Amino acid sequence: MYYVSTRDKKVRFEASEAIVQGLAPDGGLLTPETFPRLPPDALEKLGQMTYQARAVYVMGLYLDGFTQEELAEFALRAYGPDKFDAPAVAPVVVVDGSTHCLELWHGPTCAFKDMALQMLPHLLTASLAKTGEQKTACILVATSGDTGKGALEGFRDVAQTRILVFYPKDGVSAIQELQMRTQEGENVGVCAVEGNFDDAQSGVKRLFSDETLRETLCARGYFLSSANSINWGRVLPQIVYYISAYCDLVKAGKCRAGERVNVCVPTGNFGNILAAYYAKRMGLPLGKLICASNSNNVLTDFLKTGVYDRNRAFYNTLSPSMDILISSNLERLLYTLTEEDDAAVRGYMDSLAASGKYEVDGAIKAKLADHFAAGFCDDGQTKRVIAQVWREKGYLIDPHTAVAFDVLAQYRSETGDTTPALVVSTASPFKFCDSVLSALGVTEFSAGTDILDQLTAETGVPAPAPLAGLKGKPVRFRQCVGREHMADAVLGMLR
Numbered sequence: 001m002y003y004v005s006t007r008d009k010k011v012r013f014e015a016s017e018a019i020v021q022g023l024a025p026d027g028g029l030l031t032p033e034t035f036p037r038l039p040p041d042a043l044e045k046l047g048q049m050t051y052q053a054r055a056v057y058v059m060g061l062y063l064d065g066f067t068q069e070e071l072a073e074f075a076l077r078a079y080g081p082d083k084f085d086a087p088a089v090a091p092v093v094v095v096d097g098s099t100h101c102l103e104l105w106h107g108p109t110c111a112f113k114d115m116a117l118q119m120l121p122h123l124l125t126a127s128l129a130k131t132g133e134q135k136t137a138c139i140l141v142a143t144s145g146d147t148g149k150g151a152l153e154g155f156r157d158v159a160q161t162r163i164l165v166f167y168p169k170d171g172v173s174a175i176q177e178l179q180m181r182t183q184e185g186e187n188v189g190v191c192a193v194e195g196n197f198d199d200a201q202s203g204v205k206r207l208f209s210d211e212t213l214r215e216t217l218c219a220r221g222y223f224l225s226s227a228n229s230i231n232w233g234r235v236l237p238q239i240v241y242y243i244s245a246y247c248d249l250v251k252a253g254k255c256r257a258g259e260r261v262n263v264c265v266p267t268g269n270f271g272n273i274l275a276a277y278y279a280k281r282m283g284l285p286l287g288k289l290i291c292a293s294n295s296n297n298v299l300t301d302f303l304k305t306g307v308y309d310r311n312r313a314f315y316n317t318l319s320p321s322m323d324i325l326i327s328s329n330l331e332r333l334l335y336t337l338t339e340e341d342d343a344a345v346r347g348y349m350d351s352l353a354a355s356g357k358y359e360v361d362g363a364i365k366a367k368l369a370d371h372f373a374a375g376f377c378d379d380g381q382t383k384r385v386i387a388q389v390w391r392e393k394g395y396l397i398d399p400h401t402a403v404a405f406d407v408l409a410q411y412r413s414e415t416g417d418t419t420p421a422l423v424v425s426t427a428s429p430f431k432f433c434d435s436v437l438s439a440l441g442v443t444e445f446s447a448g449t450d451i452l453d454q455l456t457a458e459t460g461v462p463a464p465a466p467l468a469g470l471k472g473k474p475v476r477f478r479q480c481v482g483r484e485h486m487a488d489a490v491l492g493m494l495r
């Protein structure tokens with residue numbers, strides 16, 4: 001199977017090349033040329049397997065040039081018991097009769113980014129070997145919080161890689177910042193950027209197109225690569241957990257084999273929900289894909305009207321990993337929905353770059369309405385939902401997950417759709433202690449990592465080990481730069 005650029009499908013790469021490059025040279029996203037179908041007996045077979053074996057099966061359908069043995073080794077290393085504190089890796093828990101929650105935060109950084117970022121480094125180092133690349137891959141990441149820590153942890157001390165993370169100074173939680181600034185490993189770097197996530201992301205995009213920087217780095221033995229969710233090696237491992245969750249629901253008798261399940265996904269860059277769409281395209285019986293946003297509701301408007309318009313106020317919300325106005329992975333959806341019309345996608349993206357806006361045609365709008373529903377939830381409501389789900393179900397959720405719970409409730413009351421639903425839970429509530437405590441009515445917060453104990457005292461729920469372990473860890477990184485000085489920061493870290 002080949003991977004093509006969403007902006008020019010004549011540009012074709014093998015899987016390993018696509019993973020090494022991250023982004024196509026023309027700025028498009030590398031996307032599978034065709035989508036494999038799950039064979040009729042696949043779900044039954046997968047149901048009997050461990051999560052690791054499910055990952056090998058699903059990823060193997062997309063990765064020509066990788067052996068089953070290789071993938072099995074990667075899966076054991078990425079999703080083993082030393083990394084994930086749940087044997088199921090991505091467990092599905094029952095919230096009520098028709099609502100289930102897919103917990104994607106049992107990995108080393110307690111957010112769903114681990115699902116992909118524990119796998120990507122293995123895919124990347126193998127791809128470097130397969131493509132004969134000798135230089136060291138310098139992974140540049142812009143993060144709204146969770147990606148950065150996930151990438152640092154995934155790539156730490158991985159041979160032939162360096163990892164540099166830029167985060168918006170005022171756009172991440174205190175725990176998230178501490179997680180990054182205390183990162184261990186010899187090949188890691190962390191730097192704050194003045195501004196919001198879009199500033200950090202567009203700054204990193206500029207670094208990628210900075211020819212002078214490229215040449216200097218090349219002379220030092222480096223080339224730039226990406227671990228942002230535009231890399232196919234990030235999207236692919238995410239397809240696995242939708243298929244896995246469906247198998248688990250059938251096994252637990254929560255739905256019949258073949259019966260549809262809706263999914264509701266707290267969405268930012270559109271990577272997670274895109275993986276659900278791809279799983280559906282492979283034949284997984286998913287119903288509506290419900291896209292949940294916070295007050296940065298550009299996707300809600302797009303999915304309802306077909307007009308994408310980023311010209312709007314930007315809000316720092318309680319769910320910072322969804323504070324995004326340009327959802328990069330949407331480009332892949334457009335490519336598939338236009339039936340691989342690369343010229344049309346190029347047109348949309350040119351228009352987005354020039355005016356911050358584009359509108360898709362009627363045929364695409366109809367397809368969007370067929371597969372997707374969308375809604376959003378502000379901070380006040382996010383807090384009410386955290387409190388409500390805790391009091392009524394005894395289930396503690398983080399603000400991102402709360403947005404999804406609320407949008408699912410809105411969807412159900414608007415449509416009367418009673419299809420069983422899977423809410424995707426993307427972070428441990430302990431990553432956002434202050435927001436969760438405040439939602440539960442607490443008004444005074446303990447300082448630093450003591451706030452983890454405070455949330456435990458309030459709820460009786462223990463903090464995950466990787467967060468409890470932050471206590472007393474030395475801060476290694478304190479640098480903060482303006483957007484215009486990011487290239488200097490890179491050069492400073494890559495001597």
Ligand SMILES: *Cc1c(COP(=O)(O)O)cnc(C)c1O
Nearest residue numbers: 146268269270271272321426427
């Ligand atoms: C990254 C992230 C999201 C958004 O996921 P996308 O794939 O960017 O849509 C939602 N919640 C949390 C906690 C995240 O870390």
